[in-house]
Amino acid sequence: AFSRLATVQQVTDFLCHRLSLTSEDARLWLLREHSSSLLDDDNMTLQDLNIVDGDQILLEVRNKDLTWPEELSQLAPNGGHDIGLSVERRPTICLPPGATGLHNLGNTCFMNAALQAVSNTRPLTMYFQRDAQLSELNCTNPLGTKGVVARRYAELCRELWAGSTRSVAPLKLRCCVTKHAPLLGSGGQHDSQELLAWLLDSLHEDLNRVANRQYTELNDSGGRPDEVVAEEAWQQHLATNHSIITDLFYGQLKSKVTCQVCGHESVRFDPFNLLSLPLPMESYILCEVLVVRLNGDCPVKYGVRLNSEARYLELKVQLYELCGVKPDRLLLAEVAYCQIRVLLPDESRVNSSTVTELYAYELPDVDDVAGTDEGENETEEEMGIPDSPLARSPEVSAGSALCMPNILCFKVCTYPNRALVVCGWRMTVVTVARNRRLSTLQVANVKL
Structure with missing residues (x-):
C-alpha cells in the first residue's frame, strides 16, 4: 500500500528497487476500465491523479533495444487495441509548442539531435503543420523514398509541436532510416551531420517540385559580373531541384580558377546545403591555484589562463602578477586528499587533465634561510643522510624527500620514508639542506 501523498517518482523507485530495475527502464501506467494513461509527471501525487483503492497501476519495462512495448504495439496493424484498451497519454503540464523531447531508442542521440535542429526551423515546421507537403509529394522520383520519409517526418513534427507530452518516440x-540508410540505422554511434545530410536530401527528393529533369550545361562566366553568373547558375539549379528544402537550406559557393599560362579566369557558383566547420582545439588552459602565504594569511585561490604549451614557470610568473610573490619563492604542488602527491618543476608542461588541486606555497627568502642560527641546524651526517653523489652535487638535497637547486626549484628526491604530508591543522614543514646544513622551513600553517 502507498500513501496518497506518494509521488509517481517514489512509487516507481520503490517498485524498481523491489524488482532490481533501474528507474530509467521503467514507467507507470494508470489502467482504467476502457483506457490507460501514462503517468509521466514524476512530481504528481496519487491524490492529484485521483487514484483510489482498487485502481490498477501497470509497470512497463523497457526492452533491451531501449524501445517501449507500448510504442511497438502502436506499429501493429490493429494499433495495439486487441486487448480492448485505448492508450492515452495524459497531458501533463501546459508546455510551449516545441518543448518536447525525443526518446533515445538505443544509440539514437545523433538522430535526435538532427531532428530537433530541423524541427526548430520555423518556416519548415509551419510548412508541415499546415500539410503543405501533401500537394508536393513526389512519389515517382527514383532518387527519393516515394514520399515515405516526408510523411513520417510530418507526423513526428506534429507530435513535437502539439505540446501535449513531455517526450515522444521517433520510432x-x-x-525509415534503417530501411533507406542501413549504415545510419545499424544501432551504433554515428555522426549527427551525416544523418542531417541524409534527412535533408531525402526530404528534398520526396518534395521535389520538378517531375521531369532536363540537365543543361552551365555556361562559362566569360568575364560577366558575379551577380549575373550567380543568378544564372541558381536558375539552372532550380530547373532540376526545387523544393521547400532548396528554398530554406541551400546557398551558393563561389569558386574561381585562373589559368597560369593565359591568365583566363573561370568563375562558378555551385549549390550547397551543408558546410563543414572544423572546431579548433583549445589553445589555452584554465588553472585554479590556491596560494598559501608564508605569514599565515588566509589562502587565496587565483584563476590563471595559460597557453596549452605553457610551462609551470609561466604559471608562477602570472601568479607573481596577481599575488606579488616572486616566482623563485613559489613552490607548486599537486595536492589530493590533504596530501602533496607531486611537486611541479618549472620546466614541466602544465597538465590540463589533472584531477588534483594545485597549490602554490610561498617559501622564505634564501638569505633568511642562510642566516639562521647554526646551533639550531643539523648537518646531513647528524641526520643520518649518507654522503652520496647526490649530496655532493651542486644541487641542494633535502631530508624531507625534496631537493632544492640553487634557483629554489623543488623536485622529488630519491630519499624515501620522509614524505611531505599536509594533514588537518598540523603545521607542515620542509627540511631543506643548503651547503650541507639543514634548516626547517614552514610551508603551511592552515587547514587545507
Missing part, C-alpha cells in the same frame, strides 16, 4: 522515422 516510425527510425524505421
